[in-house]
Amino acid sequence: MMNSLLNLDQLQTHIGQYHILQGIQFEAIEGEVSVLLGRNGAGKTTTLKTIMGLTPASHGKVIYDGQDITKRKPYDIANLGIGYVPEDQGIFKDLTVEENMKVAIRKETDEVYEKQAYILELFPDLKKFWKKAGGHLSGGQKQMLSMARAFVNDSKLLLIDEPSKGLAPIVVEKVMEAITEMKKKTTIILVEQNFIMASRIGDTYTLIDDGKTVHSGSMAELIGDEELKRKYLGIG
Amino acid sequence: MDLFISLFINGLATGMLIFLLAAGLTLIFGLMDVLNFAHGGLFVWGAYSGIFVYTWSGSFIVGILGAIVTGFVLGWITEKLIITPVYGNHVQQILITLGFMLVLSECIKVVFGPNSIPVDVPSYLAGSWEIGEVIVIKYRIFIIVIGLVIFGIFQYVLKKTKIGLIVRAGVMDKEMVQVLGINIKRVFLFVFMTGSAMAAFGGMLMAPYSGVIYAEMGMEYAILGFIVVVIGGMGSFSGSLMAAILVGLAGSFMAYYVPYLSLAVNMILMAIVLIFRPQGLFTNAKEG
Numbered sequence: 205m206m207n208s209l210l211n212l213d214q215l216q217t218h219i220g221q222y223h224i225l226q227g228i229q230f231e232a233i234e235g236e237v238s239v240l241l242g243r244n245g246a247g248k249t250t251t252l253k254t255i256m257g258l259t260p261a262s263h264g265k266v267i268y269d270g271q272d273i274t275k276r277k278p279y280d281i282a283n284l285g286i287g288y289v290p291e292d293q294g295i296f297k298d299l300t301v302e303e304n305m306k307v308a309i310r311k312e313t314d315e316v317y318e319k320q321a322y323i324l325e326l327f328p329d330l331k332k333f334w335k336k337a338g339g340h341l342s343g344g345q346k347q348m349l350s351m352a353r354a355f356v357n358d359s360k361l362l363l364i365d366e367p368s369k370g371l372a373p374i375v376v377e378k379v380m381e382a383i384t385e386m387k388k389k390t391t392i393i394l395v396e397q398n399f400i401m402a403s404r405i406g407d408t409y410t411l412i413d414d415g416k417t418v419h420s421g422s423m424a425e426l427i428g429d430e431e432l433k434r435k436y437l438g439i440g
Numbered sequence: 441m442d443l444f445i446s447l448f449i450n451g452l453a454t455g456m457l458i459f460l461l462a463a464g465l466t467l468i469f470g471l472m473d474v475l476n477f478a479h480g481g482l483f484v485w486g487a488y489s490g491i492f493v494y495t496w497s498g499s500f501i502v503g504i505l506g507a508i509v510t511g512f513v514l515g516w517i518t519e520k521l522i523i524t525p526v527y528g529n530h531v532q533q534i535l536i537t538l539g540f541m542l543v544l545s546e547c548i549k550v551v552f553g554p555n556s557i558p559v560d561v562p563s564y565l566a567g568s569w570e571i572g573e574v575i576v577i578k579y580r581i582f583i584i585v586i587g588l589v590i591f592g593i594f595q596y597v598l599k600k601t602k603i604g605l606i607v608r609a610g611v612m613d614k615e616m617v618q619v620l621g622i623n624i625k626r627v628f629l630f631v632f633m634t635g636s637a638m639a640a641f642g643g644m645l646m647a648p649y650s651g652v653i654y655a656e657m658g659m660e661y662a663i664l665g666f667i668v669v670v671i672g673g674m675g676s677f678s679g680s681l682m683a684a685i686l687v688g689l690a691g692s693f694m695a696y697y698v699p700y701l702s703l704a705v706n707m708i709l710m711a712i713v714l715i716f717r718p719q720g721l722f723t724n725a726k727e728g
Contacts, residue, residue: 278615278618279623279624288619290619296609296612299605304609307617307622310620
């Protein structure tokens with residue numbers, strides 16, 4: 205039985221005078237990695253921000269776990285169990301890795317600290333640089349910290365925006381391994397330009413073009429569809 | 441040497457009083473980036489309400505609590521009514537808070553009367569110690585101790601507690617703090633109220649120190665507070681403490697040795713800092 209965890213119904217978002225999202229239709233199934241694909245400026249990042257309430261929707265609905273969260277505040281949405289890893293990682297640069305994690309932890313329970321220990325096994329660099337300021341970490345370490353912060357609470361859904369951006373291939377490999385591991389415990393929506401990475405991790409895809417959903421299906425279908433990849437992703 | 445020690449203690453005590461005012465401004469201006477000229481109004485309301493409660497109750501401690509409560513309440517009103525609509529706009533902040541400062545000062549005259557009010561030091565803090573040839577006034581030592589205690593508390597809260605971490609994180613990236621599940625507006629309201637309570641607390645302690653309170657004193661001290669925050673480095677408590685002591689000592693020594701420059705010395709200090717070190721004397725500000 206496939207349970208729908210998040211549903212975007214004809215989502216539209218304006219930022220200032222710009223009509224960025226013009227009709228996003230999307231569904232994330234529990235336990236899967238859903239990948240949002242599309243060219244630069246297609247509206248992928250805005251879709252994640254709209255889910256989080258950072259760029260509120262002007263039309264349409266965001267249904268999460270059966271609740272309409274379209275008009276909710278970002279902190280309220282986060283407290284429902286949605287973790288967010290922004291494109292710029294959003295690290296508090298003057299706080300240490302430990303302090304960044306402390307800010308992120310919502311309830312200091314044994315379970316959360318067990319999860320933190322599990323995360324530190326997943327990202328050993330964070331353990332190594334525990335007392336180092338976030339601003340002094342490498343790009344890959346910042347990405348790991350950002351993911352760790354979003355994952356440490358009991359998040360049912362993780363939104364991860366371009367985790368491979370600007371990272372060396374060897375670091376991308378580590379990030380991929382981590383996401384594959386995190387997938388065992390949570391549902392993930394991934395925005396990713398790196399199609400090789402997206403196709404290896406993703407179960408389903410949604411193609412966004414000019415702020416609209418133009419295609420969706422299983423990742424296996426997309427891998428075999430050369431025309432679709434050429435038309436919307438410029439691959440092949 | 442005796443004169444030097446006397447001037448030093450006097451300057452240190454004045455510096456600590458300025459620090460109490462600047463500590464609130466460090467929170468509001470340095471961390472939240474809100475130019476709140478009404479801060480001086482909260483300072484003077486703290487002085488008047490605290491002295492009113494002190495006179496009524498006969499207890500200086502209760503008077504201090506009265507001032508702090510007044511600061512919290514006025515801070516809430518100020519943030520909700522005056523500051524919320526102008527977050528992120530410095531020009532509007534200056535205009536509206538200057539206006540509100542005048543309103544607060546005029547309200548003092550309506551509630552407590554237009555005349556200045558003499559204030560005595562509480563009996564157990566009155567008098568002095570004679571150490572050799574040096575006369576050490578008890579109330580000044582009390583202020584120095586209180587200033588250091590407040591500094592220690594703020595340092596501890598900002599660096600060692602979760603709320604302190606959230607405040608520091610919120611200053612760096614409000615949006616990110618929100619998506620971690622924290623209502624940053626509520627946190628900043630609390631910070632604003634705490635800063636206002638600090639101003640009121642400073643006003644209450646200033647009253648017996650200066651011996652008289654008057655409605656216009658808020659603006660004078662608000663300017664001193666801003667100078668200290670700029671010299672010390674935005675958002676730095678250590679910086680504010682050091683700068684407040686510097687300003688206090690400079691005022692004390694200049695008033696004795698070069699009296700005609702005593703009023704200008706703070707401005708000169710600030711100008712020098714802005715020219716040679718515009719980020720303030722103490723960098724890495726947001727770490728406290």
